[in-house]
Amino acid sequence: MPKKGNRKRLKFRAGDVCSESVTVADYANADPAVVKSGRVKKAVVNAVEKEVKLLCGLEASQGAVQEVLSSAARIRGDSLESSDDLSQEEDDENEARAACKKKNKRRKESSESSDGGEYPVDIWLVLSSYIRPEDVGRFALICRNAWTVTCTAAFWTRLYRRHYNMDAELPFRLQPDSIGRMRCLRACVIRSLFHLYEPFCLRVSKIPALPESTPTTLLNSKCLLFWIKKVPGTRPEAMWEFNFKFMKQGYTKNGSAKSLCIPRQYEDVHTNSDSDCYLLQVTTLNFIFTPVVMGMTLTLFTINVSTDMRHHRVRLVLQDAPLQRGRKRGDQGGTQVVLDPVHSVKLMDWWHPQYPSSPCT
Template structure:
């Protein structure tokens, strides 16, 4: 048996070395592998031992390196060593990442996030990265190409067909097929999760799409002329792989009867769409209301602060008011003034007397930058399409971009991640001096009861409310879908006011300055008088000593 000897030498710390004192890691790894053999009587084994132990860099150095790590490389960075893993599992790391890629939200939420647990902060920052970081946005757009297989639509009746061209660089086409089951209960028995229809799709088609309908949305790179199959039944449907094995191919047979035969009676009643780049199914069954409690001087932000209330229940909304007052300049940078850009938008609301809003200011500066880059604005913020452009010196009523247009998304993402652009376009977006919040608590009960159904039925039948054709058979379901009661109550009459005050006023400042000045002047005067007295005593003492010497010499 051979033994491996180790030599221990004193090695200086990393911060005491020069660049020439560091070894090459690759050459060190090659020289550090030593192979030794253990010879026994029955078997032979070989052990490879590595004498290279690596460099132990301090925690602060790893933390500085972590500031330059891209979001997609965080996992690999955490696996380097124990210290990097500890940095990634810290709140400060995720807060710095949030400030780097989402500057607008970081200004408002950093003070709140630092108090939260690591899991909450990490989850919120990762969600925000999927909205602002371009690489994560691209990953999110590529997911769920085939959302759900459409075989459950068999025996449903095609109500409407339409298509449109997508505003993209390559030629892509949208195909929409609206299906409805003749027996409504049959569609309810399908226990599937179907993606909710988008807000833009609702805004453009909510007046024509029937309730309890399914919309099959297809995206293809080829244009296919579709025949008039409205009113026919979907008898067969197949979803296979295309011939190039890259995409999917959808094939649908339509028939005039409900029999699901293998082949349609009409050979021409077949729709083939190939390739399928995206397949989604929307369920048009969202019923309810959106409520929002806000101050009369606040612009209603229904998209962000609205409360969704389901039908078939009695909803109760209890609120209490909280107001925060901040000091104006020079103590803080808050403002109350409404900019010309915001005032132009308020004119779109018939000159309603709304006040300044920081969130609205950031939305408008994003719309202005998107308009200058793309010639249109974000369609989700459709109410912010009228604004004042300082570079043109006029008010613009901008057109809305198509929802699938990536230009406005890329423009807004570029604005949010660029400090010079934020300072140029959003310099007027300061904090509000008066912040009014309504703390909401919601509760609900299941309504209406069985004893109320007949009364509601008589009320509907005697009113001008439009009723479905099968009202006599489905009136109970229709009432439960459309019945909704909302009670808005004030939880307390007490308004919680938080006022920011100065720790030192003008009077306190002069009083403190005067007191400090008088104290130091008094101390200085006393010191001068004591110094004069000391000099006088020293001179007098020397005079007496000289006088005694003179008298002694005369004697």
């Protein structure tokens, strides 16, 4: 739209107006912004009236002039109504925006003025007695005091006693006598819940033995421990288990507790040497000689069909250094471990009931 100061005014003179210069477009398509009042100027009316009198005579011109003026006024009125509607809509939008800004400003002021109440840790400790195991993470995110409660030994001890069942078959390290110690208390309670708590037991049963994301999950993982175990069976020859304990890339032992800034008095409760670790368990039909790979980084993991077309073939490539971004996989070089034929492959997290945890946990 043209600025207010730059609006042009229509200037008419009675001597300049004739039948050729005055057209219907001067009335129907006139810009309301140019003629703000929306009425026909007096100079135009006089010029048209004079022209009509000269052509048709005084008596005949009265009706014609009134008709022209009435039609022009009607057209101007319609245009003004439409312009008024548009201006009203714009005013409504402006009022809505202003109300929204005021509302947001009031909200901001109220949020800044009211900081809320802070409840003592004892109240959060009482409320934690009614929290389900799957809601511990949500409860810890409420506030800092709620998170502090989840760090205490009392919280994990009560959680264990609430779901303990004498009929459940628990390993010795997860029995009530072993739970009484402070060190690794959190890890032991979490492992025991996968034996005692039914929703967690169902979750374990639904997890596939080897998820589809296993190659990506184990990529650039460091092999902390490797051992071979003989599994007696009904067959004349026994099966063998090859166990590879991997740690996620970028983690160190007890690194999780330090990164979360656990209070110093509760560091023993959160200690877990198996945190962020996986166990890759490969069961073969016979013994296979494998090189020592402890301390090396896994750069390639593949599972193919065995040569007898009845079993699987597992191939691992480990190197001294992790695989850098942008480089190709380390197919060549490094230490290769080929297991063929393979009976089964399992990948277990540290909290899995079949995970062989360390003696301290």
